[in-house]
Amino acid sequence: MWQKFGVNDQVLRQNMFTVDEVQYNLIHRICESERSTCLKASNETMIFAQSEGHNAWLWISKELAAAPKNKLLQELLEFLKGTELPGISGDQATVEHFAEVYSEANGLQFVPYMMMESYxxxxxxxxxxxxxxxxxxxxxxxxxxxxxxxxxxxxxxxxxxxxxxxxxxxxxxxxxxxxxxxxxxxxxxxxxxxxxxxxxxxxxxxxxxxxxxxxxxxxxxxxxxxxxxxxxxxxxxxxxxxxxxxxxxxxxxxxxxxxxxxxxxxxxx
CATH class of the missing domain: 3.40.630.30 (Gcn5-related N-acetyltransferase (GNAT))
Incomplete structure (x- = not known):
């Protein structure tokens, strides 16, 4: 199950996220805006955050097994039905998988744009x-x-x-x-x-x-x-x-x- 959250939510302070916090630091900024779409899985193993008109960011805990991960991604796609995303950012394997299923569901194509290193x-x-x-x-x-x-x-x-x-x-x-x-x-x-x-x-x-x-x-x-x-x-x-x-x-x-x-x-x- 997915639910909305704000910048002060516990999900941004729990250990599963903070171990990846540098890589996903921009999520903090996105969640400060009331016009952003910020969603978390109820078990806090996944975060989707998008500021209007910009790439969405997708974080998935490394502790999450494949079956529940795929289930949550399918639920997220249902939640996003009818939503146009300019793009997606995050760990390469994670976002490439999301891009494949999102593109197929929406009749789109996806192209790699940039690879960044977080420091x-x-x-x-x-x-x-x-x-x-x-x-x-x-x-x-x-x-x-x-x-x-x-x-x-x-x-x-x-x-x-x-x-x-x-x-x-x-x-x-x-x-x-x-x-x-x-x-x-x-x-x-x-x-x-x-x-x-x-x-x-x-x-x-x-x-x-x-x-x-x-x-x-x-x-x-x-x-x-x-x-x-x-x-x-x-x-x-x-x-x-x-x-x-x-x-x-x-x-x-x-x-x-x-x-x-x-x-x-x-x-x-």
Whole structure:
């Protein structure tokens, strides 16, 4: 049986989920929104969470045997009948199985979109001899942040956008007070954002350095400083990285991030 739940539900604090919590950390953020669809199996061995218009996330406890797993998945498909999902994210074997049965039931096709590695950092290793200092982004950096966001869109997703189209997003992220820039002689050369804080972790995203400033340690420096801030707060820094971006993965590993499980991102069409 499936039932709705909210962000403070016990299912997000019980051991079966917390052992996979880094890999599935985004579920915390999804469940904070009242417009999201958050469902759990009554025995708390499975979670389905989707924010409107985005991929759903599906977590299944490793302790769950095959027969009850398939039964719960069939019940979930019944619950979702008539619901259009853009895609599904989670452990590769789990989401590929779901994608097969969901696509068959809805006359769709599914395509792999991205493979990500989830990382957590419990002890940060700051790079040495990197020029520059960390600064909180302010409105005076609005134009630069818009340019960086446009660059990030192309680098991370292959989507070219004009910096002018990113001004409102830049304003919004600056106003959170969680976007940081690495400055060298007053010039922003790299950025990183604390996207979300959950009870035990904090997720870093939007790590970007323009091509002219790469290979100088700036991304390593800004991310390492954010990790230090978060560890001081008593939170474990975590992030997701596209596995195809070998340079980024190497940067995170050198700082002290360790792998916590891959996430497959599948799209329906």
């Amino acid at each position: 957590v950092c419990s002890e940060v290793r700051k790079p040495v001899h990197v020029e520059g200092t960390l600064h909180l982004a302010t409105r005076q950096h609005l134009e630069t942040v818009a340019e960086f966001l446009a660059g990030f869109s192309e680098a991370a997703y292959g989507v070219k956008v004009e910096p002018s189209s990113q001004v409102s997003s830049a304003e919004a992220v600056i106003e959170t007070g969680n976007l940081y820039l690495w400055l060298v002689d007053g010039q922003p050369v790299s950025m990183a954002n604390i996207a979300h804080r959950s009870p035990r972790h904090a997720r870093i995203n939007a790590v970007y350095t323009p091509s002219a400033f790469r290979k100088k340690g700036y991304a390593s420096a800004v991310v390492a400083e954010l990790c230090s801030i978060l560890i001081t707060e008593g939170l474990a820094p975590m992030l997701y990285a596209d596995m195809k971006n070998t340079d980024a993965n190497k940067v995170y590993q050198n700082i002290g991030f360790v792998e916590c499980g891959q996430v497959a991102d599948i799209k329906f069409k």
